[in-house]
Amino acid sequence: DAKTTQPNSMESNEEEPVHLPCNHSTISGTDYIHWYRQLPSQGPEYVIHGLTSNVNNRMASLAIAEDRKSSTLILHRATLRDAAVYYCILSNAGNNRKLIWGLGTSLAV
Amino acid sequence: DAGVIQSPRHEVTEMGQEVTLRCKPISGHNSLFWYRQTMMRGLELLIYFNNNVPIDDSGMPEDRFSAKMPNASFSTLKIQPSEPRDSAVYFCASSLPSGSRNEQFFGPGTRLTVL
Numbered sequence: 001d002a003k004t005t006q007p008n009s010m011e012s013n014e015e016e017p018v019h020l021p022c023n024h025s026t027i028s029g030t031d032y033i034h035w036y037r038q039l040p041s042q043g044p045e046y047v048i049h050g051l052t053s054n055v056n057n058r059m060a061s062l063a064i065a066e067d068r069k070s071s072t073l074i075l076h077r078a079t080l081r082d083a084a085v086y087y088c089i090l091s092n093a094g095n096n097r098k099l100i101w102g103l104g105t106s107l108a109v
Numbered sequence: 110d111a112g113v114i115q116s117p118r119h120e121v122t123e124m125g126q127e128v129t130l131r132c133k134p135i136s137g138h139n140s141l142f143w144y145r146q147t148m149m150r151g152l153e154l155l156i157y158f159n160n161n162v163p164i165d166d167s168g169m170p171e172d173r174f175s176a177k178m179p180n181a182s183f184s185t186l187k188i189q190p191s192e193p194r195d196s197a198v199y200f201c202a203s204s205l206p207s208g209s210r211n212e213q214f215f216g217p218g219t220r221l222t223v224l
Binding site: 046049100 | 144
């Protein structure tokens with residue numbers, strides 16, 4: 001199973017953009033990149049996912065490097081409610097339901 | 110929809126006792142996952158079901174753990190006998206077979222403390 005590497009923690013000021021990096025140098029061609037976040041005392045929730053192209057939704061943007069060995073989750077304007085642990089996860093299209101979780105990045109706002 | 114429902118929310122038991130955690134997935138979802146979360150190991154997948162059939166139980170730590178899904182709306186995770194090292198938050202999640210998005214919807218978790 002492909003692994004991801006994220007910083008343990010990051011800090012941001014309110015109303016400022018946040019760029020959360022993720023390295024996945026062993027990614028295979030059929031691996032999707034997923035981001036989830038976990039608010040305090042809650043279960044994780046889906047944020048965004050992508051394969052090769054950059055993606056945008058109402059919560060965030062996902063920027064994927066051309067070689068796909070890294071990606072960045074972008075929160076355009078951080079609020080206090082964005083303080084959470086953010087997980088970058090790879091899943092193989094052939095066994096898409098299994099997600100392998102790391103320890104994530106703890107974001108303080 | 111009420112989301113994924115887990116019970117109990119908190120469980121405190123003594124070593125050696127049997128513990129049963131319960132999960133009701135979101136109606137219409139055909140995949141169900143059991144996870145365990147600790148500070149040291151993070152979020153670990155224990156087992157997942159597809160259409161009520163166990164697909165991958167490689168994360169189940171040992172024979173003391175067992176999981177069942179008798180129908181599409183109910184699953185249990187049982188620990189017998191329980192040990193202090195089983196103390197963790199146990200999450201249940203469900204998902205639809207919807208292509209690449211593969212969004213898993215998590216319940217609120219059960220915090221288990223084994224004394």
